Amino acid sequence: MAYVTTPTVHAGQVGEAPELGRTGAFRIGTAVAHYTMPGRSRITSWGAVTGNLQVADRTLPVRIWYPADAATGGAPVHYDHVMKFPGKPPLSLVSQGIAIAGAAPLKGKKFPLVIMSHGYGGWSTQFSNLAEHIASHGYVVASIDHEDMPVEGVSSFLLSFGNVLVDRTLDQRQILAQMLANARDRKSPWLDLVDPQNIGLIGYSMGGYGALATAGASYSFDGDPMAKIPGAAKSQLREATSQPAPIKALVTVSPWGGQPDSRAWNADGLSKIKMPVLMLVGNQDDVVNFKDGVSWLFRNLTGTERHMLVYREARHNIIGNEFRLNPDTQWNAYEFLTEPVWRSERLNAINQHFVTAFLDLTLKGDASKRAYLDVPTVDANAGEWPLSFAEQLNGTMAGAEQPKYWRGFQRRWAAGLEMHRAVAGRPGN
Incomplete structure (x- = not known):
C-alpha cells in the first residue's frame, strides 16, 4: 500500500509556517547522480572476528535539488521508497514533491552547496521537504543515500x-570531494551552479554522528562502541578525520554519539570543530539521550x-x-x-525556518538573519508582544x-521551544 505525504508549504499558501519556513522564490529541479568510492572497507562476519576487512568499491546514489530555469515545464516529481522491517511485509511510501525532474539549471549564478545525510535505516528523500525548501531559497542540495546494510536479526x-x-563520515567526505572535483571539471550542468567556497552539511541521527566527524571532531576509540571497530577500520577513520572537510556550516539534528554509554568523542575532539553549528533536538529524545548526550555535545563544542x-x-x-499512515499500519513504521x-x-515548518536562517547567515553572509537565531528569550513562551485593546494581527x-518576541513567528505561535546559544571558548548552558 502507498501512503502519501505533501510538502508543508507551497508558494501562495500562507498557513501557519513562520516567516522563513515559506517556500522560496526559485523554481527547482532534481536529478540523481551516482558516486563510486574505490577501495572502501566492509565489515563482514569473518572480518568482525579476525579484524580483516573486505575491500571493494562502494557506489551510492545521491539525490540533487537545484535552482532551475523559471521557464522549465513539466510535472512535479514524486519520491518512492519501500521500507522493510524484519518479519513484516514491505511498506511503500510516496512523497509528493515540488521539484521538476531534469529541469534545466539556472544559468549565470552560483549557489552554496548543502550536503544532507540521513539516519540509520533512512534514505535520501526522507527529508525531501526540507531539501526542496532549502533549494527554493537558492542552494544546491545533495542528499546521500547511504544504503545501510539490511537487518534481519541481532x-x-x-x-x-x-x-x-x-561509513557515515567517509561517505560524506568522499562524495563531497568528488562533487567538488566534478564541479571543477564541469561534468554536469547543475554542478556549474555550485559555489565551492560555501558548503554546508546537515546530518540527522547517525548522519549527525558522521557530520560531527566530517566537521573535524576526531573520534575517541577508548570506549564503546568505537573501541570494537576492527583495527583497519579505525586506521581509516583516524586518517580521514585528521582534518575537517571544507565546510563552513554544520547542522546536526538529534545527533548520535554523545550519550555516556556510546560516546564517540571526548571534549578535546569536539573542540576541534571551528565552523558555526546549529543543533535541533527534542528534550525527551531517549534514542540519543538529550540530557546527557546531545546537551553534552552542545556544551563541549x-x-x-x-x-x-x-x-x-x-x-x-x-x-x-509527513507520512499519512493508516491506523492499521505496522507499528514499526509509526x-x-x-x-x-x-x-x-x-516540525517541518519550524525546521525550515531556522535552517534557512542559519544557512543564509553562515553561507551567504546575510547578517539580517542573525536576529532569527539570537532570540530575545531562551524560552519561546516567555516572549513579549503587547497588544492594544481589540487589536487584530491577522497572522x-x-x-x-x-524586539522581545521570536523573529518571524506569529504572536502566540512561538511556543514549546527553547533556543540555547554559546560562543567559542565557553561551554553551553
Missing part, C-alpha cells in the same frame, strides 16, 4: 551498525559559536516528511516515521518592531 544488526559507524533549538516534549523523530507529541507539518509575523 547478528546482522551488529554488522550493519558497525559498518554505519565507519567549545571551538565555535553554536545554537541549539529544543522542542519540548519531543522525542527523536523531529525531522522528515515509531520510525512519526513523533508522538508534535505535528509533522509544524503578522514578529519583526524589528517586536
Whole structure:
C-alpha cells in the first residue's frame, strides 16, 4: 500500500509556517547522480572476528535539488521508497514533491552547496521537504543515500551498525570531494551552479554522528562502541578525520554519539570543530539521550559559536516528511516515521525556518538573519508582544518592531521551544 505525504508549504499558501519556513522564490529541479568510492572497507562476519576487512568499491546514489530555469515545464516529481522491517511485509511510501525532474539549471549564478545525510535505516528523500525548501531559497542540495546494510536479526544488526559507524563520515567526505572535483571539471550542468567556497552539511541521527566527524571532531576509540571497530577500520577513520572537510556550516539534528554509554568523542575532539553549528533536538529524545548526550555535545563544542533549538516534549523523530499512515499500519513504521507529541507539518515548518536562517547567515553572509537565531528569550513562551485593546494581527509575523518576541513567528505561535546559544571558548548552558 502507498501512503502519501505533501510538502508543508507551497508558494501562495500562507498557513501557519513562520516567516522563513515559506517556500522560496526559485523554481527547482532534481536529478540523481551516482558516486563510486574505490577501495572502501566492509565489515563482514569473518572480518568482525579476525579484524580483516573486505575491500571493494562502494557506489551510492545521491539525490540533487537545484535552482532551475523559471521557464522549465513539466510535472512535479514524486519520491518512492519501500521500507522493510524484519518479519513484516514491505511498506511503500510516496512523497509528493515540488521539484521538476531534469529541469534545466539556472544559468549565470552560483549557489552554496548543502550536503544532507540521513539516519540509520533512512534514505535520501526522507527529508525531501526540507531539501526542496532549502533549494527554493537558492542552494544546491545533495542528499546521500547511504544504503545501510539490511537487518534481519541481532547478528546482522551488529554488522550493519558497525559498518554505519565507519561509513557515515567517509561517505560524506568522499562524495563531497568528488562533487567538488566534478564541479571543477564541469561534468554536469547543475554542478556549474555550485559555489565551492560555501558548503554546508546537515546530518540527522547517525548522519549527525558522521557530520560531527566530517566537521573535524576526531573520534575517541577508548570506549564503546568505537573501541570494537576492527583495527583497519579505525586506521581509516583516524586518517580521514585528521582534518575537517571544507565546510563552513554544520547542522546536526538529534545527533548520535554523545550519550555516556556510546560516546564517540571526548571534549578535546569536539573542540576541534571551528565552523558555526546549529543543533535541533527534542528534550525527551531517549534514542540519543538529550540530557546527557546531545546537551553534552552542545556544551563541549567549545571551538565555535553554536545554537541549539529544543522542542519540548519531543522525542527523536523531529525531522522528515509527513507520512499519512493508516491506523492499521505496522507499528514499526509509526515509531520510525512519526513523533508522538508534535505535528509533522509544524516540525517541518519550524525546521525550515531556522535552517534557512542559519544557512543564509553562515553561507551567504546575510547578517539580517542573525536576529532569527539570537532570540530575545531562551524560552519561546516567555516572549513579549503587547497588544492594544481589540487589536487584530491577522497572522503578522514578529519583526524589528517586536524586539522581545521570536523573529518571524506569529504572536502566540512561538511556543514549546527553547533556543540555547554559546560562543567559542565557553561551554553551553
